[in-house]
Amino acid sequence: MGDPDPIAGVEIISIRKLNIRWMPVLFLFPSVLCYVLFKYYPLLNMIYVSFFRYSIVNPPGVFVGFSNYTEFLSSATFWQAVSNTFVFFALYLGLTFWIPIVQALLLSDIRRANAFFRFMYQLPTIVPAVAGILVWKWMYNPDFGLLNYWLHFVGLGPYLWLNDLNMTKLAIVLPAVFAGNGISLLLYYSAIKSVPTEILEAAKVDGAGPWRRIWTMLLPNIRFIIVIQFVAFMSGVLLAYDNIYVMTQGGPAGSTTVVSMLVVNTAFQQSRFGISGAMSMFMFIIIALLTVLQNKISAEKD
Amino acid sequence: MARKGVKEKGQRSLSITAYAVTVFFTLAALIPVLWMISSSLKTDKDIDAYPPKWLPSIPQSVRVTIDYTGQEPQDNVYYEKDAMRATWYPWMKNLRENIGEVEITGIRGGTMIYRAITSSSSFHVGQPMVVPSAMFNDTLMNLKLPIIKEQKLSKFKWYGDNGKAAGDTAGIADSALAAKFGEFYGSTAFVKGKVTSIVEKSAWSRLFDSYLSLNKLAKDAAGPMGFFQYFLNSSIVTLSCVFMQMVLGGLAGYTLSHLIRSKRWQFFWIMFFLATIMIPDISLLLPLYLLMKDLHLVNSLLAMILPHSAWGIIIFLFKGFFDQISKELLQAARVDGASEIRTFTQIVIPLSIPIFASVAVLTFIPVWNEFVWPLVVNNLPKYWTFTVALNDLQNQSNVQQNMIMASSFVSMTPLLIIFLFSQKYIEKGVSFSGVKG
Amino acid sequence: MNRTTKLSATFALIMAAAVTVSACGSSNNAENAASTTNANEPVATNATEPAATNDTTQTEPAQTAPEVDVEITVWDKPHADDLDKAFKESQFAVFEAKYPHIKVKHVEQTKEKEREQFMTAVAGGEQPDAYLNPYPDMESYIAQGIPADITDLWNSFEDKASYLPSSLNAATVDGKIYGVPNSMYVTGLMYNKQMFADAGIDPAAALKDWDSFGAAAQKLTNPGKGTYGYAILGMDWADWFFEYYVWQAGGDLTEKAADGTAKPAFTSDAVVKALQYYKDLKFKYQATQKNVVQSLDDNQKDFYTGHAASMIAGSDWFGGLVSKGMDLNNIGFSALPAGPSGISPSQVGGNYWILNPKASPEKQKAAFTYATYFTSKEYLEATLQFAKENGIFPNLLYVRSDLDLSKYIEGMPADLVANVQAAANNTHLEYFLKARLSPYIVKPIQQVLLDEKTDPLTVLKAAQDLAQKEVFDKYNAELKK
Numbered sequence A: 001m002g003d004p005d006p007i008a009g010v011e012i013i014s015i016r017k018l019n020i021r022w023m024p025v026l027f028l029f030p031s032v033l034c035y036v037l038f039k040y041y042p043l044l045n046m047i048y049v050s051f052f053r054y055s056i057v058n059p060p061g062v063f064v065g066f067s068n069y070t071e072f073l074s075s076a077t078f079w080q081a082v083s084n085t086f087v088f089f090a091l092y093l094g095l096t097f098w099i100p101i102v103q104a105l106l107l108s109d110i111r112r113a114n115a116f117f118r119f120m121y122q123l124p125t126i127v128p129a130v131a132g133i134l135v136w137k138w139m140y141n142p143d144f145g146l147l148n149y150w151l152h153f154v155g156l157g158p159y160l161w162l163n164d165l166n167m168t169k170l171a172i173v174l175p176a177v178f179a180g181n182g183i184s185l186l187l188y189y190s191a192i193k194s195v196p197t198e199i200l201e202a203a204k205v206d207g208a209g210p211w212r213r214i215w216t217m218l219l220p221n222i223r224f225i226i227v228i229q230f231v232a233f234m235s236g237v238l239l240a241y242d243n244i245y246v247m248t249q250g251g252p253a254g255s256t257t258v259v260s261m262l263v264v265n266t267a268f269q270q271s272r273f274g275i276s277g278a279m280s281m282f283m284f285i286i287i288a289l290l291t292v293l294q295n296k297i298s299a300e301k302d
Numbered sequence B: 001m002a003r004k005g006v007k008e009k010g011q012r013s014l015s016i017t018a019y020a021v022t023v024f025f026t027l028a029a030l031i032p033v034l035w036m037i038s039s040s041l042k043t044d045k046d047i048d049a050y051p052p053k054w055l056p057s058i059p060q061s062v063r064v065t066i067d068y069t070g071q072e073p074q075d076n077v078y079y080e081k082d083a084m085r086a087t088w089y090p091w092m093k094n095l096r097e098n099i100g101e102v103e104i105t106g107i108r109g110g111t112m113i114y115r116a117i118t119s120s121s122s123f124h125v126g127q128p129m130v131v132p133s134a135m136f137n138d139t140l141m142n143l144k145l146p147i148i149k150e151q152k153l154s155k156f157k158w159y160g161d162n163g164k165a166a167g168d169t170a171g172i173a174d175s176a177l178a179a180k181f182g183e184f185y186g187s188t189a190f191v192k193g194k195v196t197s198i199v200e201k202s203a204w205s206r207l208f209d210s211y212l213s214l215n216k217l218a219k220d221a222a223g224p225m226g227f228f229q230y231f232l233n234s235s236i237v238t239l240s241c242v243f244m245q246m247v248l249g250g251l252a253g254y255t256l257s258h259l260i261r262s263k264r265w266q267f268f269w270i271m272f273f274l275a276t277i278m279i280p281d282i283s284l285l286l287p288l289y290l291l292m293k294d295l296h297l298v299n300s301l302l303a304m305i306l307p308h309s310a311w312g313i314i315i316f317l318f319k320g321f322f323d324q325i326s327k328e329l330l331q332a333a334r335v336d337g338a339s340e341i342r343t344f345t346q347i348v349i350p351l352s353i354p355i356f357a358s359v360a361v362l363t364f365i366p367v368w369n370e371f372v373w374p375l376v377v378n379n380l381p382k383y384w385t386f387t388v389a390l391n392d393l394q395n396q397s398n399v400q401q402n403m404i405m406a407s408s409f410v411s412m413t414p415l416l417i418i419f420l421f422s423q424k425y426i427e428k429g430v431s432f433s434g435v436k437g
Numbered sequence C: 001m002n003r004t005t006k007l008s009a010t011f012a013l014i015m016a017a018a019v020t021v022s023a024c025g026s027s028n029n030a031e032n033a034a035s036t037t038n039a040n041e042p043v044a045t046n047a048t049e050p051a052a053t054n055d056t057t058q059t060e061p062a063q064t065a066p067e068v069d070v071e072i073t074v075w076d077k078p079h080a081d082d083l084d085k086a087f088k089e090s091q092f093a094v095f096e097a098k099y100p101h102i103k104v105k106h107v108e109q110t111k112e113k114e115r116e117q118f119m120t121a122v123a124g125g126e127q128p129d130a131y132l133n134p135y136p137d138m139e140s141y142i143a144q145g146i147p148a149d150i151t152d153l154w155n156s157f158e159d160k161a162s163y164l165p166s167s168l169n170a171a172t173v174d175g176k177i178y179g180v181p182n183s184m185y186v187t188g189l190m191y192n193k194q195m196f197a198d199a200g201i202d203p204a205a206a207l208k209d210w211d212s213f214g215a216a217a218q219k220l221t222n223p224g225k226g227t228y229g230y231a232i233l234g235m236d237w238a239d240w241f242f243e244y245y246v247w248q249a250g251g252d253l254t255e256k257a258a259d260g261t262a263k264p265a266f267t268s269d270a271v272v273k274a275l276q277y278y279k280d281l282k283f284k285y286q287a288t289q290k291n292v293v294q295s296l297d298d299n300q301k302d303f304y305t306g307h308a309a310s311m312i313a314g315s316d317w318f319g320g321l322v323s324k325g326m327d328l329n330n331i332g333f334s335a336l337p338a339g340p341s342g343i344s345p346s347q348v349g350g351n352y353w354i355l356n357p358k359a360s361p362e363k364q365k366a367a368f369t370y371a372t373y374f375t376s377k378e379y380l381e382a383t384l385q386f387a388k389e390n391g392i393f394p395n396l397l398y399v400r401s402d403l404d405l406s407k408y409i410e411g412m413p414a415d416l417v418a419n420v421q422a423a424a425n426n427t428h429l430e431y432f433l434k435a436r437l438s439p440y441i442v443k444p445i446q447q448v449l450l451d452e453k454t455d456p457l458t459v460l461k462a463a464q465d466l467a468q469k470e471v472f473d474k475y476n477a478e479l480k481k
Helices: A018-049 A067-073 A076-097 A099-107 A114-126 A129-140 A146-153 A168-179 A182-193 A197-205 A210-221 A223-238 A242-248 A259-269 A273-301 B002-039 B076-093 B120-130 B140-150 B176-187 B204-222 B227-259 B263-278 B281-294 B301-309 B312-322 B327-335 B340-351 B353-369 B372-377 B386-394 B401-436 C002-043 C085-098 C114-123 C135-144 C151-155 C158-162 C165-171 C193-198 C210-220 C238-248 C269-284 C296-304 C318-323 C361-373 C377-389 C414-423 C434-450 C456-480
Strands: A052-054 A061-063 B060-067 B099-108 B111-119 B154-158 B194-202 C070-074 C102-106 C130-134 C180-192 C254-256 C262-264 C310-314 C331-334 C346-355
Touching: A018 A052, A018 A273, A018 B227, A018 B263, A018 B281, A018 B301, A052 A273, A067 A273, A076 A099, A076 A168, A076 A223, A076 A259, A076 C456, A099 A114, A099 A182, A099 A210, A099 B002, A114 A168, A114 A182, A114 B002, A114 B401, A129 A146, A129 A168, A129 A242, A129 B002, A129 B401, A168 A242, A168 B002, A182 A210, A182 A223, A182 B353, A197 A210, A210 A223, A210 B002, A223 A273, A223 B263, A223 B312, A259 A273, A259 B281, A259 C114, A273 B263, A273 B281, B002 B401, B060 B076, B060 B176, B076 B099, B076 B111, B076 B120, B076 B140, B076 B154, B076 B176, B099 B120, B099 B204, B111 B120, B111 B204, B120 B140, B120 B204, B176 B194, B204 B386, B204 B401, B227 B263, B227 B301, B227 B312, B227 B340, B227 B353, B227 B386, B227 B401, B263 B312, B281 B372, B281 C114, B301 B372, B312 B353, B327 B340, B340 B353, B353 B386, B353 B401, B372 B386, B372 C114, B386 B401, C070 C130, C070 C361, C085 C102, C085 C361, C085 C377, C102 C361, C130 C135, C130 C361, C135 C165, C135 C346, C135 C434, C151 C361, C165 C180, C165 C346, C180 C193, C180 C361, C180 C414, C193 C210, C193 C331, C210 C269, C238 C269, C238 C346, C238 C434, C262 C456, C269 C434, C269 C456, C296 C310, C296 C318, C318 C331, C331 C414, C346 C361, C434 C456
Parallel strands: B060 B099, C070 C102
Antiparallel strands: A052 A061, B060 B194, B099 B111, B111 B154, C130 C346, C180 C310, C180 C331, C180 C346, C254 C262
């Protein structure tokens, strides 16, 4: 970062370096335009709507100030959903996030049939999500499910899975443990392969064993991608909807209802778009705060 | 020496762990996929069986001989109707049995006058139209034969007087299905000829009929272009998105990484892009739709493509990768007088093949599988994507569980190919980055 | 720095503009809200006769004015796999020949996320001129002003007396009519005659009351054979069938006061008894499926594959079950077993044609003509004839009273038809405020079904407190505004 560079930042208009000055603008412009049009404009719209008792027939309806916000913030159902959302977050973090990292690190050590294994890792990723979950639902079935059948050989179960209020959340996360995340693995793997061999050779000469090299050389070198993946993971998990919807539709007894599900139901089942928008805003702020926090922490580590 | 020994040991335990973990996870990943493929070949009964069955049972072919000797000769339509009654009615009565095909042979005076064959794929496609219930009557087939003929559900071959001599009639075989068919013919008077033999045989070739059914349904739904239309739509949408992501995201990521030097501005722009991934997509459904309406893009492929130009994570990913490229290298190029665009296309891109490949894959899968947005922004089937069409198919009344699994497997194949293809490029990219090192 | 201030300035500008727009919008909307809120009343009260719809015999103004050409959009294009696609299309042609001045644009709706599709279209100002909308959404859609008020059109409609009076209930609010009845079903208990016979159970005795049914269902359960007595609905629509048990126990889930305000009755004796009965079916009689949260489709599948001996079903489900291979002669249909109060009301459901309130009067009139043609005697008889000729099992309950079903249902078990019509004698609309209350009621039901240790009253009390605070207080407050 620190090298003195004649190239100016965008905020300083330099006449001498014309070609450089316009470049960032030119390169950024298309993206900025798309983001404004397809994200920020609809987002502003959503925020705007969140201040109304929205009427779909005569938009926008009655202006209600912050009452949509106070309404859901004072609702126990909402806080239940928030707590479910964070329990899911913890479960996904503890059970799934690190798995592709370990898989990629170990895979990088494999010489034989490496491409084959990498391909195999992608398989669950390309199964259409709905079909994959349907199969898992069959596996959980208490009458004819594969999982109970197998577990009974090792003396476990039978479990009721989706019929047991203490297990439903786990049952939703479990497929992600085994089906993994092929794309993340691919990213980690290609990052590992980009680590210059000289560094590894040097470590070897210094006497670092293969396990230590993974820990002290490879892992720090792919940290940038872990950070990126974590950001994506965070919003992905906190906004998860499809997999939960297909598996349990938020039930039983609301045990898997997450905030994004409330957002959808409030909007499309109850037609209360204002509250739905307000809830979206809440999630947006929460995730933004977490991201900033996460950024701070990883910046401190640098 | 000692040091070398220790290293060797560590290497071995690492290798063992690596293989063990990798094999475990790939196997665990494989099981649902295998279960899906195996289920695509099973009957509903097999799918719900306990203990679970991995191998589908073999469909049975029911072969019925009907003798018309001693009856007034009639035209071939009369016989065709009779054959269709003998096929579709008892089959409907035994809907849940694993019947692969029904073959009816009509004989008269010792020679074969016709043969009619119906496969299970045709039966399951046609069933809701031809035999929506087991309430049969004598005039029903007059209405249904045109449907059967138009949709080519049953094959009917008329031999008339030129048929070869019929073989021995074996009588009604001692098997479950034959007995059920026999009971139907015995207890009703819909079939005009005399049933002289019913034989049951294994029909291996009919194991894959769920796939054939799917294909037939798709042709019905999409017209002569068949599924190809949807496939084309999906491909246009997905490839445009991938291309857009790579160009826009690549440029923006590079700018953030190497062209903007002010830390504050860098942070601002990163947040500008990144913040968008924190918006619940579903809550933008309505505003986005209204926007598309204002842009007059509802019912167009563009409406499905454009919103995908703004994925925060892609820019972030590009930036993260470009950060790894040494600034000295780029500086050297600039000093050599290369323009910024040339630096980007000739130095940065070749170094970054893996990230482009990864972004392609990362974009391809969700866009290919996207469902709600294409559904909402379109109401004309001609703009449907593969996913929407597939979903529509899965909701049809004649679709069975094995067809849903078959359709899932079919929709996997394009992605399968993409993966095989992109992997090669990622490897190539990796070797490039080795050169850079 | 410059950028940021500029950005925030733009932002402020947009917000300001937005607020101005809203200010204009809100005034007329306030009226709207006022006129619709108290309009909710009669929806839940089933007995209320739709005010003055049938007896006001206004003379139909003769249609002498020359008809102007008008084009309407209707979301009713048949799907490629629809059994009656050809028939429907021929009927579209009949309609166009009969009313040459009305051009109809038929649009196909996909079979998933229909609500999202419809709502986005409404929001986008592209509401179809005529749309088939199911009962449960009527209450909230009317409150939002989505269906057009067709009271005048209906009152001047010559054929209105032929419609069943009860068919209008769910579309009538405050004496105003918002939908043309299209189809109806009534729910009852469907059972597998063969399984009852095999277990030596007489259906008439078994379906008498809760206790006899519980005992019979227990007897019908045989884990070795994979059969069970009663497919209970415990997924997130659990409140749908649960409400019947509440009615049978002599109560309802919500109570409505004369001033339009509502309050919950979750802890009333009837609800507690009903939930206790659910608990008994699952744990005392052990007569339900293991997977109590399985989908409705799975319940149906268990029934037509002979795993479940009985389930609650709509009178319009026969066709589907029969087409899945169920033997019609094997299906029994009866009113639900009577509860502690000695009654067994069923629920009616169905759908309405709703019109676009923003369409011009000409379009509305054309759409009304369209909707009434497709519920006319002429059309429904053609449908029945088509069903008969094609071996399709017809619906057994119609919105019209002037159809002679007996002509079309020969060969059908006579008791079925009689029982369906009998079940329709004592009906009830769904409980009030269902759209918003559903999750609050489903939760205690599931808690009871999933955990034997749950006490019905305790969970109902908790649910009631929550619903009071989060739904009723808000609803009543909105009403007063």
